[in-house]
Amino acid sequence: MSISDATVAVSEELAARDDMIVCRGVDKWFGDFQALSGITATIKEQEIVVVLGPSGSGKSTWIRCINRLEAHQSGQIIVDGIELSNDLRNIEKIRSEVGMVFQQFNLFPHLTVIDNITLAPIWVRRKSRPEAEEQALSLLERVGIPEQAEKFPGQLSGGQQQRVAIARALAMEPRVMLFDEPTSALDPEMIKEVLDVMEELARSGMTMMVVTHEMGFAREVADRIIFMEEGEIVEVGTPHHFFTEPAEERTKMFLSQVL
Amino acid sequence: MADGGDVPVIGDKPVIERVAARPAEETYRSPGEWVRKNLFPTPFNSFLTVAVGLFVLFSARGLLNFVFSEERGWDAVRTNLRLIFTHAYPEEQYVRVWVCVGVVAVLAGLSLGLFASRGDGLRLRKIANGLNAAAVAIAGGIVLREPSVLVGADGETVRDGDGVVRQSFAEAMTDRWGWWLVAAILAVIALALRRVPERSDGSHPAVRALDFAVGALAVPVISAWVYPWGHYAFADGEFIAEPGRTVAMSTKLPWTVMWVLAVASLIAGRWVRSRVDERALARLRVVVSCTWLLVPFVLYWVVLRDPDLDWDRILTVDMPLALAFGIGGGIVLRWLTKDGIGEFGRISAVALLGLAAFHWVAAFMGWYPMLQKVRISFLLLAVMALLAHNFSGEAAKRRRLVLAWFVITTVFHYFATVMNTPSTVETPTEALIGGFAVTLVVAVFTLMLSFPLGVVLALARTSRLPIFRVMSTAYIEVVRGVPLITILIFFVVILPLFLPANMEISLFASATLGYTLFSAAYLAENVRGGLQSIRRGQYEASDAVGLSTVQRTVFIVLPQSLRASIPPLVGQVIATFKETSLLAIIGVFDILRMANSVIPAQTQFLGIKREGLLFVSLVYWVFSYMLSKQSQRLERRLGVGER
Ligand SMILES: Nc1ncnc2c1ncn2[C@@H]1O[C@H](COP(=O)(O)OP(=O)(O)OP(=O)(O)O)[C@@H](O)[C@H]1O
Ligand SMILES: [Mg+2]
Numbered sequence: 001m002s003i004s005d006a007t008v009a010v011s012e013e014l015a016a017r018d019d020m021i022v023c024r025g026v027d028k029w030f031g032d033f034q035a036l037s038g039i040t041a042t043i044k045e046q047e048i049v050v051v052l053g054p055s056g057s058g059k060s061t062w063i064r065c066i067n068r069l070e071a072h073q074s075g076q077i078i079v080d081g082i083e084l085s086n087d088l089r090n091i092e093k094i095r096s097e098v099g100m101v102f103q104q105f106n107l108f109p110h111l112t113v114i115d116n117i118t119l120a121p122i123w124v125r126r127k128s129r130p131e132a133e134e135q136a137l138s139l140l141e142r143v144g145i146p147e148q149a150e151k152f153p154g155q156l157s158g159g160q161q162q163r164v165a166i167a168r169a170l171a172m173e174p175r176v177m178l179f180d181e182p183t184s185a186l187d188p189e190m191i192k193e194v195l196d197v198m199e200e201l202a203r204s205g206m207t208m209m210v211v212t213h214e215m216g217f218a219r220e221v222a223d224r225i226i227f228m229e230e231g232e233i234v235e236v237g238t239p240h241h242f243f244t245e246p247a248e249e250r251t252k253m254f255l256s257q258v259l
Numbered sequence: 260m261a262d263g264g265d266v267p268v269i270g271d272k273p274v275i276e277r278v279a280a281r282p283a284e285e286t287y288r289s290p291g292e293w294v295r296k297n298l299f300p301t302p303f304n305s306f307l308t309v310a311v312g313l314f315v316l317f318s319a320r321g322l323l324n325f326v327f328s329e330e331r332g333w334d335a336v337r338t339n340l341r342l343i344f345t346h347a348y349p350e351e352q353y354v355r356v357w358v359c360v361g362v363v364a365v366l367a368g369l370s371l372g373l374f375a376s377r378g379d380g381l382r383l384r385k386i387a388n389g390l391n392a393a394a395v396a397i398a399g400g401i402v403l404r405e406p407s408v409l410v411g412a413d414g415e416t417v418r419d420g421d422g423v424v425r426q427s428f429a430e431a432m433t434d435r436w437g438w439w440l441v442a443a444i445l446a447v448i449a450l451a452l453r454r455v456p457e458r459s460d461g462s463h464p465a466v467r468a469l470d471f472a473v474g475a476l477a478v479p480v481i482s483a484w485v486y487p488w489g490h491y492a493f494a495d496g497e498f499i500a501e502p503g504r505t506v507a508m509s510t511k512l513p514w515t516v517m518w519v520l521a522v523a524s525l526i527a528g529r530w531v532r533s534r535v536d537e538r539a540l541a542r543l544r545v546v547v548s549c550t551w552l553l554v555p556f557v558l559y560w561v562v563l564r565d566p567d568l569d570w571d572r573i574l575t576v577d578m579p580l581a582l583a584f585g586i587g588g589g590i591v592l593r594w595l596t597k598d599g600i601g602e603f604g605r606i607s608a609v610a611l612l613g614l615a616a617f618h619w620v621a622a623f624m625g626w627y628p629m630l631q632k633v634r635i636s637f638l639l640l641a642v643m644a645l646l647a648h649n650f651s652g653e654a655a656k657r658r659r660l661v662l663a664w665f666v667i668t669t670v671f672h673y674f675a676t677v678m679n680t681p682s683t684v685e686t687p688t689e690a691l692i693g694g695f696a697v698t699l700v701v702a703v704f705t706l707m708l709s710f711p712l713g714v715v716l717a718l719a720r721t722s723r724l725p726i727f728r729v730m731s732t733a734y735i736e737v738v739r740g741v742p743l744i745t746i747l748i749f750f751v752v753i754l755p756l757f758l759p760a761n762m763e764i765s766l767f768a769s770a771t772l773g774y775t776l777f778s779a780a781y782l783a784e785n786v787r788g789g790l791q792s793i794r795r796g797q798y799e800a801s802d803a804v805g806l807s808t809v810q811r812t813v814f815i816v817l818p819q820s821l822r823a824s825i826p827p828l829v830g831q832v833i834a835t836f837k838e839t840s841l842l843a844i845i846g847v848f849d850i851l852r853m854a855n856s857v858i859p860a861q862t863q864f865l866g867i868k869r870e871g872l873l874f875v876s877l878v879y880w881v882f883s884y885m886l887s888k889q890s891q892r893l894e895r896r897l898g899v900g901e902r
Contacts, residue, residue: 069799089602095805106800110818119814120804126652165800172804 017044020176020207021066026075028061035061036231048202050218051211053228054254059211063178067098080175096124099169103181105161107153114149117168139167143197159190163197179210219243227251323404335864336874337491338498343853346693347686357513359558364521370547371469372528376896380465387452394445401435473522480518483511498863555703556674564691566680581672588640589661595644596651596660608644615641632675690767693848702836705774713782721790738780744841747773751845770842778835785827789820829890833883850875
């Protein structure tokens, strides 16, 4: 796909905002297998981008490259003006600016909920413990589970665990939040509680990049939708454009399967 | 009656437990039904039951006859108890040994009072079952043993194991009235316990397991005051054997004091716990744990060894040195945690490490003389400096780092000074203590040293940096391929030859070093198993919230992997504890050597070996069994925390 394709359909208001994540020609190989090829996209401040695509299309790989859980091999990734490279200091900076929420929650099972949330603020942001705990409690309030602070992750439901994971990421006061299929490991009745928290977060002005199969969320909340297949960006557009008049044949195929 | 009265009780302990556990779980089944279902379900199983049962009975009889035989020289053990436990620690200074036991008793009581979880409690019914089983075992033992009475040469009289001549089997049985009485008392207590009514809420009456254990310990302590166990001692080359008296004052008084101390500190611990909040309790936990870590050093080097401090030298050399390092290091660390020092701080820390390493190189090359503790101080400071950036920023955190440095410097310099000071306690052998004490000391120091080393080796082996990985793997594989005894002999015989002329190393130190290096390799493999059990998501989540590699390892990876590897780790602890018996081979007067060669060489007890060895096995077994029980409890508790 060409660069111009990837940047179409950005409304004028959006285009005027600052760039938050810029990817230019990002390539990523696992051995001989090319997982990402020439990914080029720009995500603006306070924008909500949903990434769609069939399984194995490279969505996770891309999102994980943005906070350097995977290293890309060529091209540029610039987050909030900092370019990702092998320089450890840049990686440190970016990780404290970018929060990530995983499909499998990945909470620390040996720590209580409150310790899960305060660990990084205390040791990375260098907050005092009382300050960090106060913040953690207000975040738990925000995600709707203030009463679970002293429990261990194993004592919570999946939906509650994922909300703790969101609170843990927010505690670092990130400028960007990445979500990799945050609801895929949840029972249906718990999906909504997590999506509600994400919606609230979106309204509060957070920049978000969300890989999900929740078409409802994509339609209602996203500013733009990026469709990927086989490691490439196939189509970019507003939800309206995307769900009503997709341009690409492959997009139509995908939509006919999932809708 | 007096002879070896304690042996069968302890020996029967597992039997009690097993028998007790059954009825509690399956109360709905009648005993007959249970026997049919579990012992005789099929003809073949019935055959196995009978065969194994006969084997067990004959073994038990053999053991009973051995233990209670008239030929047994239990006096050899009874008289030499001090020798077995502490070797030739001087009598006038013996109070030092009791101080050690007392400190451990107080700390144990406090820790249990502060932290032991309430648990489900021990049901009275379960205790009653245990007592019943004990009564049955004793009665069975009396009957089982009796048929072995020897028929005298005249074909009429019979002699039992004690050599007492009796006219008949019946008389022999009634002569055992003391044991029958013990069995009867146990059975009566059991009956009384069964009669305790259920609580109003319908739950079974129970006591805390800990309280029960403490209460049970009171039984031997009190009996020492009232029952004529006999007064035996070996002191200043004199044997004292006065059967029929109560235990010597120098034994029963200290043990009573120890028991009172333990109970008092248990109560004190519980009292404190009921007054303070969670946060204060967590802080207390840290304090008590640190105390446990320091206690072995204090007890061995200060209390037992009673160093002959040279105050002139301390005031002119040691104190100024410690102060210089404390203040100088404090200033350096404060500077390294300044806001915005950034990369420059880390470079300085690495430079410090280089300086420290250089001193060690210089030491090996013999370029310039330097006190060993100065070299170690530099190294400690460098390590602290490398970690300093974790504490930068906030004033309170910076202060805590500097404070930690002061504490570390003080403790280190204090012990370095004490260890380099000759002891005032004079013993006939080169070693300060021997017997079981040396077993404990070597085991404790080995574990305290090999644990951190093992963790470091495991981390190195799983490191991404090939140099660490290769070195660690090579070390572990080499050590694991060599028998422990070879390593010990190497350290005891060959290591001293390699040391510079002005350095000497005691047998005790070189043996501990050998054990440490050996044990660390095995611990490392256990920890590595735990490391591998950690899912990738934990690493990714740690990275995603921005933790550094050190922070990730300390806060996320190690706590989880150590928890996962508790069972093999405790197995390794028990193995190390038992392997200390090899000390006997390399010339240390440990508990095994007491029984195997020291006691049999005493003129009064020439050649009496089997009793001592049996007793030593019992001591080893009691400790190992307690360790494995504790580990099971620990596992259960931590497992609950995780769920
Ligand atoms: N560590 C790895 N080593 C080798 N191949 C990998 C690795 N991680 C991912 N891949 C491959 O890269 C491709 C993209 O994977 P990715 O996980 O990004 O897909 P995805 O779009 O997130 O799919 P899904 O919807 O199933 O999560 C897949 O073909 C996958 O097999
Ligand atoms: Mg994926």
